[in-house]
Amino acid sequence: MGQGIDLEKRPNGPPKVAILTTGRVSLFELGCAVELFALPRPEIENWYQADVISFSDGSQTATGGIGITSLKVNDLVQYDLLVIPSWPIEQRVMAEESKAILALNARGGKIISFCSGAFLLGQLGLLDGERSTTHWRYADRFKQKFKLTQYVDNVLYTNNQLVACSAGSSAAIDLGIEIIRNDFGYKIANQVARRLVLAAHRGGGQAQFVEEPIPQSSSSFSDALDWAISNIDQNINVHKFAQRAQMTRRTFDRQFRKSLNMSAKEWLTKQKLQRAKRLLETTRLKIDRVAENSGFDNAISMRHNFRKNLQLSPARYRQQFSEGKN
Numbered sequence: 001m002g003q004g005i006d007l008e009k010r011p012n013g014p015p016k017v018a019i020l021t022t023g024r025v026s027l028f029e030l031g032c033a034v035e036l037f038a039l040p041r042p043e044i045e046n047w048y049q050a051d052v053i054s055f056s057d058g059s060q061t062a063t064g065g066i067g068i069t070s071l072k073v074n075d076l077v078q079y080d081l082l083v084i085p086s087w088p089i090e091q092r093v094m095a096e097e098s099k100a101i102l103a104l105n106a107r108g109g110k111i112i113s114f115c116s117g118a119f120l121l122g123q124l125g126l127l128d129g130e131r132s133t134t135h136w137r138y139a140d141r142f143k144q145k146f147k148l149t150q151y152v153d154n155v156l157y158t159n160n161q162l163v164a165c166s167a168g169s170s171a172a173i174d175l176g177i178e179i180i181r182n183d184f185g186y187k188i189a190n191q192v193a194r195r196l197v198l199a200a201h202r203g204g205g206q207a208q209f210v211e212e213p214i215p216q217s218s219s220s221f222s223d224a225l226d227w228a229i230s231n232i233d234q235n236i237n238v239h240k241f242a243q244r245a246q247m248t249r250r251t252f253d254r255q256f257r258k259s260l261n262m263s264a265k266e267w268l269t270k271q272k273l274q275r276a277k278r279l280l281e282t283t284r285l286k287i288d289r290v291a292e293n294s295g296f297d298n299a300i301s302m303r304h305n306f307r308k309n310l311q312l313s314p315a316r317y318r319q320q321f322s323e324g325k326n
Contacts (some may be wrong), residue, residue, distance in 0.1 A: 015183065017050035018079040021070045026086035029114040033083045035196065044188055048081075055097045059263045076104045081179070084117035085172070089138060093123050102126075105162055111180060112164040114172035121163060122146035131158040135168030154261050160309065185281055185321030190242050220246045221255055232271045232295045238264045269305055270295055276306075280318040287314050317321035 015036045030052075038050035045183055046267060054070040063066050074096065076082060082104055093101075105111060105126060113121050118134040121127050128148040133155050143151050152158055157166040157175035159182075166175035173196065174224065181189035190249050224245035228236055242252035243301065256264045274296035279285055285293065291302040291314075299314075 014046045014049045015080040016078055017048045017083060018073070018076055019050060019079045019083045019085065020058075021052055021054050021060050021062075021068055021085070021093070022087065023060050024086075025060060025068070026115060027066060028063060028169060029117070030062065030068075030086035032114065032170075032172040032176060033085045036173065036180070036192070037081070037083065041192070044184070044191070051079075055094060057102070074100070076100045076109070079104065080109055082109065082111045084111070084113040084120050086115050087117045087120040089116050089119045089141060091249045094119055098124060106217055108162065110162055110164070110179070112166070114166045114175070115168045118142065118165040121147070121165065122149060126163050127165070130160045130163055132163075132165045133158050133167050134165060137168070152261060186278055187281060188322075221259070222238070223254075228268065229271055232268070232275050233293050235283045235295045235297065236268060238268070241268070269309075270294075270300075273305060273309060276302060276314065277317065277321070280314055281321050290314065310314060 004105070005247045015199055019030070019033045019038065034050070034052065038052070041047045045086070051073075052070045053073045055073060058074065060068045061071060066172055072227065082101065101111065101120075101124060113128065113134075115135050116138060118127065118132055119138075122132070122142065122145060125148075127146060130149060131152050132142075132146075132149045133152050134142050135152075139151070139153065143149075155167065156171040157178065158164060159175065159178055164175055164179065166172045168225055177189050177193055224241060227244050238252075239249060242249045245255075247255065253264065256262075260267060262270075272295045276290055276296070279290045279293060283290075287302070288299040291297075291299040294302065296302040296305070303313055306312065306317065310317065312320075
């Protein structure tokens, strides 16, 4: 899981976002970035301030021959987040762009790509050793070019500590909502999703869109997922989970990884963290009660998983994202 911008430590007000444009930028992905980060939301305190930028001439031509005027920049020193809506997969990055993007990464700025934008991150080595994804149409080419990345098939997005990638098209919005959730918490992310007339979190992966038949998961498997989410506070173990799906442990493990591209244990931990984050945001329960109601063995286990996956403690998370703050 990626980290969010520490809004309390920013001395200069709202987080600043740069949305990078190039020649032949994909208009849909650019529109997603603008809608997510550049649309004014005066009802939200310290909402993003975004610029559509370019390192070359301030005028570009997007898909469909539509002209775009952007802010020409020489560096990214004033920005906290860089969004790369798309990138021509064979285009080489300019030295000035490379220097600025690597400098942003080095000082802890977040960089996210939509669709083919991952090819720019790959060129810069920012995905070496990191989980990554892109549109399924480009997957083979991507894996051939960037052998050091940990490419993940059949996910809508990957979100590492400082770098994130979405698959194609509408998955850009899924990643954008996740970034907003990391920065502002569930309440604000849900509010933005409602304004976009979207689910705050969409399940599934790219496999449902690939041009080949995909076998559907058995109903018992799907029912087991629903049951686990509803009973996550019961400290469910994988053996009990498999029994609920009416599968042997070996078959269940294979089906789980095939369907969700992670182990059942990883998925359960993710659901526990989701429950804990909601409780920390919306209640004043003590930390040990939050751990108990989220299915963790104890508060120590919950703290360990918060620091491992979110890079902050439960108490710090509550301080940053509680309803009183939002």
